[in-house]
Amino acid sequence: MRIQSNLGSDIAMAFDECVENPAQYDYAKLSCERTFRWLERCKAEHDRLNSLPDTVNPGQMLFGINQGATFADLRAWHMREIAKIDCDGFAIGGLAVGEPAEVMYEMIDVVEPHMPKEKPRYLMGVGTPSNIIEGVSRGVDFFDCVMPSRNGRHGKLFTWEGTVNILNEKYAADDRPISESCGCPVCRRFSRAYLRHLFKADEVLALRLAVLHNLYFYNELMTRIRQALDEGTFVDFRSRYSGHLEERA
Ligand SMILES: [Zn+2]
Incomplete structure (x- = not known):
């Protein structure tokens, strides 16, 4: 104490x-x-x-x-x-x-x-x-x-469309941001391909950018939960997202 x-x-x-x-x-x-x-x-x-x-x-x-x-x-x-x-x-x-x-x-x-x-x-x-x-x-x-930061450090990213494992080969030349619907500084500036390259090159900046995106997502998640509660739409919010946000995007 x-x-x-x-x-x-x-x-x-x-x-x-x-x-x-x-x-x-x-x-x-x-x-x-x-x-x-x-x-x-x-x-x-x-x-x-x-x-x-x-x-x-x-x-x-x-x-x-x-x-x-x-x-x-x-x-x-x-x-x-x-x-x-x-x-x-x-x-x-x-x-x-x-x-x-x-x-x-x-x-x-x-x-x-x-x-x-x-x-x-x-x-x-x-x-x-x-x-x-x-x-x-x-x-x-x-x-x-610890999930947004720990998962981020392993290249597992949360989005409203589901999870993205940025280490996957299919992102090697993907010019899109992690999520088109995300307003975080990483998604506004950098591509999936660039972030994947940073991970593959063992650049510590990769961990920083991935964690930044995931923390932004978690903050937005809580903001949207509060909004849904205030607006009386939480039941719809829950049925739309619960169980789906961990599926692959
Ligand atoms: Zn983002």
């Missing part, structure tokens, strides 16, 4: 144990009971640190983290318990650790009814564009993931 307080981030995360998948029930139960006790201690210490006269960010928020592996009863029990502690928001942790996406969605469905309505919800470490759309449809507000 002191390290996070000194960093002065907007949000500090409470301690939790992310158990391995698949987990033993008895271990997962003891673990999420401990994660609950840790949250009580984190909350007390976080309040104390925020009240110090020389604290870096006295407005720093604290989020509690739901655990319970893939056991519905543990997930629901743990969420009900941590919701009693006055955190600024709550995260669902311990998912996207190798379980099928359907199991992850099922766990969000189990946990969500027990999350406070007026506080933000954060799904940790997720995910693909479709995972994010499905998370939002189940009531999640925000996400974090």
Whole structure:
């Protein structure tokens, strides 16, 4: 808690144990009971640190983290318990650790009814564009993931038309941008062929341009999700894009 307080981030995360998948029930139960006790201690210490006269960010928020592996009863029990502690928001942790996406969605469905309505919800470490759309449809507000940057470094690019593996031979003389519909600086200036050439030549600029495009796509994804929610068209947005954005363009 002191390290996070000194960093002065907007949000500090409470301690939790992310158990391995698949987990033993008895271990997962003891673990999420401990994660609950840790949250009580984190909350007390976080309040104390925020009240110090020389604290870096006295407005720093604290989020509690739901655990319970893939056991519905543990997930629901743990969420009900941590919701009693006055955190600024709550995260669902311990998912996207190798379980099928359907199991992850099922766990969000189990946990969500027990999350406070007026506080933000954060799904940790997720995910693909479709995972994010499905998370939002189940009531999640925000996400974090290495996917746009890590995939970008491997030449796997996200677009509204599907994914592009820029290393493929068929792009060797392709003068089009990664995506005609993308407004990012890479798509406005450079061709698929040039980006592929940079990858093939082991130029570090290739990684930079690919990550730039993917981060732009993820930001646009979140912008369009927010717009669809505001306009009441999220159901259509979901059926149009969920499950399709990972298909090959
Ligand atoms: Zn782009």
